[in-house]
Amino acid sequence: MLEFYEPGAAIIEDSVAHAVARVTKANRSALDFMFSAQKVMLEEIAFVSTEMFDRTRTEMHLFSEIASKVAGAHSVKDMKAMCEECGQHQIDFIRRDSERLFKHGERMIEATSKLLANPLPN
Numbered sequence: 262m263l264e265f266y267e268p269g270a271a272i273i274e275d276s277v278a279h280a281v282a283r284v285t286k287a288n289r290s291a292l293d294f295m296f297s298a299q300k301v302m303l304e305e306i307a308f309v310s311t312e313m314f315d316r317t318r319t320e321m322h323l324f325s326e327i328a329s330k331v332a333g334a335h336s337v338k339d340m341k342a343m344c345e346e347c348g349q350h351q352i353d354f355i356r357r358d359s360e361r362l363f364k365h366g367e368r369m370i371e372a373t374s375k376l377l378a379n380p381l382p383n
Contacts, residue, residue: 297376304372308365316358323350 330343 294376301372301376305369312361312365319354323347323354326350 327343327347330347331340334340334343
């Protein structure tokens with residue numbers, strides 16, 4: 262086999278090695294990004310399913326509570342007290358639900374910023 266001992270051959274081999282290293286690093290970063298994005302999406306799906314179940318359970322509890330209050334109200338005064346109490350429970354539920362949504366939004370922003378904080382190679 263013929264071997265070339267040109268001064269440019271070492272430079273070419275070195276630049277090819279650097280190019281391969283950069284491509285490998287870029288592929289690794291892209292793969293890490295994709296796995297991280299997949300992890301965030303799966304965590305989001307799990308969170309949403311848990312929240313939907315919790316929301317349904319809470320709504321059913323509030324519905325059964327209002328049904329029992331309506332059944333137990335025998336006068337206009339009782340109906341007024343029932344409406345005030347149930348209205349307060351709805352307001353409290355909406356407040357708690359809004360707080361959960363804001364906390365979830367903060368977690369999603371934090372997860373997204375961590376995902377995007379990893380700089381891709383140049």
